[in-house]
Amino acid sequence: MDFEAHLTAAAAAHGFVPDTAQRAAAAVLADLGRELRRRPRRFARGVYLHGPVGRGKTFLADTFHATVGVPTRRVSFHEFFDSLHSAVFSHGSADAAIAQWAGDSRLVVFDEFQVDDPGDAALLTRLLTVLRKRRVSLVLTSNHHPHDLLPNPLYHHLFLPGIALLEECVRVVTVSGPRDYRAHDAPLGNFAGGYTWNGASDDAAGRRHMPEPLERTTLTMRSRTLGALAVRGTEVWFDFAELCERPVSTQDYLDLAERFDTWVLTGVRPAMTGDGWQRFANLVDILYDRDRTLYVRADRSLPDLLRDSPMRTERTASRLALLTRAS
Known part of the structure; x- marks a missing residue:
């Protein structure tokens, strides 16, 4: 069975039919798969899938990873890049x-590829060179065209060599069909706990009783301590300022x-700084990737929260919308 047939079967199992943009991307991935299998000692130009949130980029990449039939690694970009620093x-x-x-x-599959930190630009260029x-x-997969990385x-000029190398290594394919599958069709999974704001108590997030002062505790991380409002078995409560407006690392999350x-x-x-919002976005990504349950208690509705945030929010907005669907 070729990749396009695999994709059609996988989509049917999830209750949808691949749209035109997904089928076009699948044809490019199918070409890559055939080249990898036919010429095992030659470099095969890869594929960079970019487009708006919820259009099936991760679904395409994961289905390809599962069916390509060559030694492959699949990683979440957040997790990989933090481990690379340690290595x-x-x-x-x-x-x-x-x-x-x-x-x-x-083959290496990177989900959620992004470059937001100028300090990471040189290391990412080295990564591309070595691979x-x-x-x-x-x-x-990425929400951004290569030219829009490190925006x-x-x-931005610091990553121009990396962008040039990236475009040598991959074919850039836009996946921008008309439907946001995550907003309408994606299974909520464990991630989608709930979202409540201004003290509303008509959803799962609001019904969870706030910790008592005696429940406050300190968690020891590799490089710092964090104050938690409560630890109840495998459930943890944090205040946004403590977790996102302090210099907490992705590795800590x-x-x-x-x-x-x-x-x-x-x-x-809305975080006081772009760094604070970026930490929040990173945290949401990690909990989504790990399928950990998240409940958010906010001071305003989700549209207002996103409108007032200090930086771009497309992927974060899409994932937080799952919480409102669960509420």
Whole structure:
């Protein structure tokens, strides 16, 4: 069965029919799969899937990963990049760390590829260089065209070499069909706990009783401590300011996601800085990827929260909308 047939079957199992944009992207992925299998010692130009949220980019990439039939690694970009920093420190060399991580993979699938930090630009360019030399092909999903990565005009020039290399390594394919599948059709999974605001109590988030002062506790992380409003078994309560407006790292969020299955975040509001909102967006990504349950208690409705936020919010908005569907 070729990839396009696999995709049609997988879509049917999820209750939908691939749209025109998805089928066009599937044809490009099918070409990549055939080249990888036919010419195992040659570099095959990969695929960069970009477009609005909820159009099926991750579904396409995951179905391809599951069916391509060559040694493949699939990673969430947040989790991978944080582990890469640690590996580079351990090895003393980015090249050695990347080579060990890639192993014998012929294909790496990166979900949610993004570049927002100027400090990461050089390391990402090195990553692309090493994988290209090792003849590792890429499939990437992103909400942004390569030219829009690292969008801050003060720093965008730092990633121009990386963008040029990326476009040598992949075919850029737009997936922008008319339907937002996540908004209407995506299963809620464990992630979608609920969203409540201004003290509303008519949903699952509002019905969870607020912690008492005696429940406050301190959690010890690798590099810092965090104050939690409560820990109830595998359920943790945090205040938004403590978790997102302090310099908490993505690795801290990843470690906490291993420890707690259910999260309640109170006092959510537009962050005072873009860094604070970026941390919140990273946290939402991680909990969504790990299928951890999230309840949000905010000071305003979701449309108002997103309107007043200090930076772009497309993916975060799409994932938070799942919480409102569950409420």
